[in-house]
Amino acid sequence: MKIVLIVCDGMGDRSTKALNGLTPLQAANAPTFNRIASLGECGIMDVISPGQPPGSDTAHLAIFGYDPYTQYSGRGAYEALGAGIELRPGDVAFRCNFATVNNEDIVIDRRAGRITSDEAKILADALKDIKLEDVEPIFVSTTEHRGVLVLRGERLSRMVSDIDVHEVGVKIGKPKPLEDSKEAERTSKILEEFVSKARKILENHPLNKERIAKGLLPANAVLPRGAGTLPNVKPISELWDIRAAAIAGGALYKGVAKALGFDIINVPGATGTVNTNLKGKVDYAINALKTYDLVFLHIKATDTVSHDKNPVKKKEVIEWISSGITPLLDFVEAQDYYLVLTADHTTPSEVGEHRGDPVPVAIVGPNVRKDWTERFDEISCARGGLCRIRGADLIRILMNYLGKVPLFGE
Numbered sequence: 001m002k003i004v005l006i007v008c009d010g011m012g013d014r015s016t017k018a019l020n021g022l023t024p025l026q027a028a029n030a031p032t033f034n035r036i037a038s039l040g041e042c043g044i045m046d047v048i049s050p051g052q053p054p055g056s057d058t059a060h061l062a063i064f065g066y067d068p069y070t071q072y073s074g075r076g077a078y079e080a081l082g083a084g085i086e087l088r089p090g091d092v093a094f095r096c097n098f099a100t101v102n103n104e105d106i107v108i109d110r111r112a113g114r115i116t117s118d119e120a121k122i123l124a125d126a127l128k129d130i131k132l133e134d135v136e137p138i139f140v141s142t143t144e145h146r147g148v149l150v151l152r153g154e155r156l157s158r159m160v161s162d163i164d165v166h167e168v169g170v171k172i173g174k175p176k177p178l179e180d181s182k183e184a185e186r187t188s189k190i191l192e193e194f195v196s197k198a199r200k201i202l203e204n205h206p207l208n209k210e211r212i213a214k215g216l217l218p219a220n221a222v223l224p225r226g227a228g229t230l231p232n233v234k235p236i237s238e239l240w241d242i243r244a245a246a247i248a249g250g251a252l253y254k255g256v257a258k259a260l261g262f263d264i265i266n267v268p269g270a271t272g273t274v275n276t277n278l279k280g281k282v283d284y285a286i287n288a289l290k291t292y293d294l295v296f297l298h299i300k301a302t303d304t305v306s307h308d309k310n311p312v313k314k315k316e317v318i319e320w321i322s323s324g325i326t327p328l329l330d331f332v333e334a335q336d337y338y339l340v341l342t343a344d345h346t347t348p349s350e351v352g353e354h355r356g357d358p359v360p361v362a363i364v365g366p367n368v369r370k371d372w373t374e375r376f377d378e379i380s381c382a383r384g385g386l387c388r389i390r391g392a393d394l395i396r397i398l399m400n401y402l403g404k405v406p407l408f409g410e
């Protein structure tokens, strides 16, 4: 018995004016999604708890059966793992942006004039020269202006404030300890030292002088945020005695899965964007089901177009995904495996930000209590047999189908 868990990021939505009062899922012509609803047991899911807008990181922790309130240890660690850094216990990791600041250290552009991945890599290499007392800094650029910083050493803490405050026109601040501990105080000082040394190296870097000469904004600062450490949790494989694999484009999703003990399957052309290689991801997922008991397939595009406030495009992306996953549903049906379709949170495409509304969920597989739901959308699924569940319940419900949940009592 095997399970494929498909999570379309931010796919949940609300009734939308641009779609005549329908949600993008309701408005979409998505026959495979509707086939999943017709074959399956449907419901809606409060991923964290009713009304709580989840981040993608805490949402995935919950969906994988972990308690986000006690087992979340900051986003930076997931980004670092997703970028391929072998994090160690004690390391503190940050997400970073290359940014443009003026002579008064006021942020002009948080994306450094949309610097390319190749340019960012050259600048990241220059930052390797930074030496800090007792602590080894590891800096890696990921895509475009984004990167990851890891501080490796003794007595470090993730309880330090962000330097990137997500705003332009403000002065880059000093990191502050977020708790009264020597470790947090020490980490703030070390982070401040890294940022100031990076500032000097970048200001004088030939690549930035070239950019200025071309009339482009220089990438003359690194702004860290989202300090995180490896979560101290049992891997999902041990918790449920299963083999688990993850297929995703975005670094964050690979990182969360890796931190929880999933094997990561890299698919060529899986970018975590609307231009991702969906066919490749689906082919690899089918193949992975030969080896693994649980295959997690993440698709980011639904969230991206929601942040862009584009409900019509979201409807089209849903239609594209529905059509793209058809071979996977065919395979699962033929093999009598389980398939789950859901989202990690609602991102209303008129709002453009995550919200706490529940998401639809459907489970297809041998002997599931097929209900009367015929369409996969927020409203139809609300009448289904699963009713309204919490994100943290999902894995137990699935493991119950696999016969993996021990009896309680006698």
Ligand code: ZN
Pocket (backbone or CB within 6 Å): 009, 010, 055, 056, 057, 059, 303, 344, 345
């Ligand atoms: Zn998300």
Ligand code: ZN
Pocket (backbone or CB within 6 Å): 010, 056, 303, 304, 307, 347, 354
């Ligand atoms: Zn999002």
